[in-house]
Structures are given as C-alpha cells and as structure tokens.
Amino acid sequence: MKSHYKFLGTFLGLLVFNSFTLASFSAWIDPYNVINSRTLPKFNQLKPQSNDDARRFKAINVTRIKPKTIVLGTSRADIGIDPEHPVLSAHAPAYNLSIPAGDMYEAMRYFQHALVNQPDLKQVVLGIDLVAFEHREDVGKLDPEQAARLETTSYVQHLPSLVFSTDTLTSSFSTLTANLKGEPVREYYLSNGRLIRFNPPEMPIEAVFGLHLKSAYFESWYKDFQLSQQQMDAFRTIVETCEQQGIDLKVFISPAHVTQWEALRTSGLWSTFEDWKREVVNITPVWDFSGYNSITTEPLTEEMHNYLESSHYVKEVGDLVLNRVFRHELRTVPNDFGTRITTANVDAHLAKIRADRSKWVRRNADVVQLVEQWSRE
Template sequence: MNGINAYELRRYLEHAIANQKDLDLVILGSDFFMFNSLLENRAGFSEDRLEKQHISLKDIINIAFSVDALSASKETIVDSKKNPPDDIVSGENGFMPYLNPNPETTQWRFRNGINVYYNFHAKYELSTPLDELKKIVDLCQQNNIKLILFISPSHATQWEAIRATGEWSTFEEWKREVVKITPVFDFSGYNSITTEPIHNEMENYRDNSHYTKKVGDLILNRILSYQEEEVPEDFGIFINSENIESHLTKIRQDREVWAKNNPDEVKLVEETKQKFDEKISGKINKN
C-alpha cells in the first residue's frame, strides 16, 4: 500500500479483519509520512469497497464498461504480443515481485525520489495525538491479534530530506508519541543498511525510500527472531518509553559521522531541496 495515510491504513486493517476471521498476526510497517495530517486519502481509496466480500456495483460497471477499461484491455492485448522488457522479473502466477532497474539511472532515481518527498511533505503537520495508531493497537487487542510494529528503513538520504525541510525535531517527536502507545522496532536512522553509499550496483535500495527483498528479509528475521545472526546488530532496535531518548541521541550521533563521511550525498539532498524551493518560488511569482 504505497503512500497511504494512517486513516487509510486503519481502514484496510479493519477490512482484513472483517474478511479473515482467523487473523492472529499483523506485521505493520509504519513511517513518519503517513502521520502527516496534510496528506489526503489517495484518489483510489473508497469506503464502499471495505469490509465487504464482494465487488461493488459501481466498481463492476467501471471495470467492465468504462472507456478506461476498454482502453486498458486494448493495451493489454497489444502488450501481450510483445516480448517482456528485460528489466522486469516475473514471479509465479504473473506476480512481479521486484524490478531490476537500469543501474546507470541510480543517481537519477534517488534525486527523483527525494524530490517526490519534498512535493508531498515539504509542509508537514504531525497529527498528534496519534489517534489512528491508537485505534489500530486497540483493534488488534480487541480481536486477539498480535501486532508487531516497525519503522521502515528508508535510505539515509530520506532522513536528510526530513532535516532539509526543518522537520527533524518533529520526526523525533513522532517516535516519542509512537512509543507512548506501543513499543516498536526502529529500522530507521543511520545504520549499516541505510547508509549504503549510492552507486550503480546497490544491494539494499532501488531509490531513497524503496528497499530490496534482501532488506525485507532482514526486517522479518529481526522482528520474528529468525536467523538473527544474519541481521546486522545495529539494524532494527526495539524501542519503548524507557530507551527512546538514548536511542534518539544515538541516531543524532550516527548522523554526524555519516554526514562527515558522505558529503556528496548530503549535497545531493541539499541541492535537490534548493531546486525544489526555486521551482515553488517561481510558481508563486507567476501568480
């Protein structure tokens, strides 16, 4: 579920519970961005689809008879006769579990991803208290579901983008608010995974916010206590109200070391922010 806000997340969980009566474990990846109160519901979100076991009449009509559906069907037929592109790896049953993007575009993908962050979150208002997270925790408790929450491990440049928008203190406050509600595994920060240098043959990231299957497996290993010897010691720290302040202090210290050793990546984030600000300023002046 890409780019959703906390309300959408809670509603999708309610939908899952309504349709899976034997659900007993929820592993939830959370991030700072979904708690931006300025982030609206995605265009494709629809309450009419939730907590039902059938497709709504409106969706059936849109799928079967709309101009978009006819156009998409035509494109599917045409594309099916072509050879699949080399950069897509198809899994079983037609799933495409991951992409193999052109390694020579890595720098562009990171710059573009950072710019996307600025477009959506240059203005940020933390929705405190974290009511939706509290509802999710209560929902799981009421339905005897074990909830494991983790903070996703975006690349270090993503954390620098937060700093560039002046929201680092808000980012820390968000974590403080989270642990008031529930403990959480924190995979963010400047650790041995998130600080992988940006280069053409990256193992951990496709861009600044999307990590690879390898990293996803490490996350699961940590939170499920499985083959933990394969997980770097600094990746996935279990935090609560007792150790949150020392944890935040450690991240600040790690950031200083990383910034000193990676000036080009700091510059990438700052230059992208400068160009974004110039673009916004130009639009304002035109109006």
C-alpha cells in the same frame, strides 16, 4: 412482424453472446489480479495494469482471499515486505495490503475491512512512516466508491462491475499486448499483493535518487509538513483493536536510505521525526530500522543492492526486517539493523542515532552536500 421479432431476437442474442465473450476474455486475462485466473507466459503472466488502481483491487482481493495474515503500510512495505516470507506462513494465507501513498487512516480502514472479511485474522505486520501521519485536509474522507468497497464482504458482488467493465476490457487488451511483446515491465503486482518495481535502466542512480527526493519530498510531503492527531488516532485504533481481538501485531519503522534522513534534516523536520517516534512508542513498542546503520548507509553506486531510491528498500532488506522482528535466522541480520524501542529507551535510542549520524557525516560530507543541493534545485 415475425421477421422483426426474429431480427430483434438475433440481435439480442448476439449482443448477449458478445458481451459474455468479452467478459470471459477479461476474466481470463485478469488484468488486476482479482479473479485468480491461471497465468501463462506471453499471455497474462505480467499484470502491468494492476499498478493503476491498487486501492480498488486490494479491497476486492480481501473479499476473495480472506487472509489470516496481512501487511499494512505505504509503498515502502508494498515493495519491500514479502507476504510469502517463511515467518508469515504460520497463519496462511498472507496478503500485502499496503497502499501506495496511503496514510494511517487508510491503513486503519483496510485493516478493518480485512477483519470484517476474516474474523479469524491472526497476524498484522505494520510498516509505519512519518509521511503516513501527515495532516491532510481530506483525512478521514474516502471517495464514495472506495468507501463502498471497504464495506463489502461479498466477492461475487464485485464480479459484474469487473468483467463487464470497458475499463477492464481495455486493461485486458493492454495486458495481453504487453505480454506478447515481451517488453520489460517496470511495475506490476503479484497475486499476493506485493508490488514489483524496477528502476529505469537508462537513468544513473544518483539521478534516480535526486529526482525522487525532489519530486516526492522536497516539493511535496516535506513542504509545510505537520503531524496529524487524527492519523495518530487511526494508528492507536489498529493497535487497540489487535489487543482486543488477540491479533499479533508487529510494528516497524521503515529502513529508508540515509539520504531520506538527510532530506528530513535539510527540511527542518528532524525534531518532528524524533517527536513522532516518541508519540508512537507511547502507544506501542516498535522496531526502528531507520537511522544510520550498515543497511541504510549503502553508498550511492550503480551497483546498489538495498534500494531502488531514497525511499524504497528491496525485498531482500524487507526479509532482514522480518527476520529481526520475528527472530528468524538472526545470523543473517547485521547487528546494528533494527532496535526495539519503548518509552523506557526511546530517548537513549534517539541520542544514539544522532551520534551515529555524526560519525557518518565525517566520512560522507559529499552526500550531505548532494542532498542539500537537491533541496535547492
């Protein structure tokens, strides 16, 4: 009988030892950037697995970091807005809480999650996009796990499900393998919440733009698009809460590439786009970086500096956005990049964008035809 107890004790001891060894390995690798483990080259510096579940790890990181400055938005702000920009250093720490393919309801919930975890929240930078205000059948419905994470204020509460998870263990081995091989990683998150993304080197830029517009917009978001009052209400909630709590809120419309605006027009959504801006400024003034300016009209070449594709601008453009909005090093910002719009000037501003487009079209009819061709393919 004693031998049975001895065997059972040895077995349980080994089980516990192995479990904690594997959990320690997962914590050390930290594939989702939520434990803040020390990063080492060729070991765990790159986190390619972090791109798989941004909604999960960003909610957890809020409970750990408790940022006083947050960036909200879609993948455009996720890639383009750097929380380590000098203008955001006044109220550190800063964290990019943008959600890829997120809508305004999600942005509101993540904002509320940040405020509960950091009642002394000081600064919010919100990048808004038309697609985030789309009517969806599931607006206001989060899956139970996501909803539970957004109601949690204890970082420690998340740890067991992270380090003792087979998914985390698998991701840890994948992360280690990717770092050891040293192969180029196309997408990964930094510890500050910003997404790093690179284009496939083998694909011509025109093909990248066309593929993205066709798959993400012509066949998805711009197809049967309708504005949602519920999304607008979520936006209003963010604005009103910031006003009530004394939080400085900066709102801007993303500077997507001009082909994005041509896709909107080709899809019959230009008037919807203008009406959306009118509704937004009825709630709060915003900075508009859309339209046909010296940044957004960058020619389609293999040496593009401002864009990954039609939707996503690079960090350097995001830096110009922050410079304009916060009046920082304005000499670096093109004069035509960024206009603050209110109920008083929105119609004149929209008329100017139409006039700017007319001038641009006269010199770029080939780009207009290219976008129309993509819409038919």
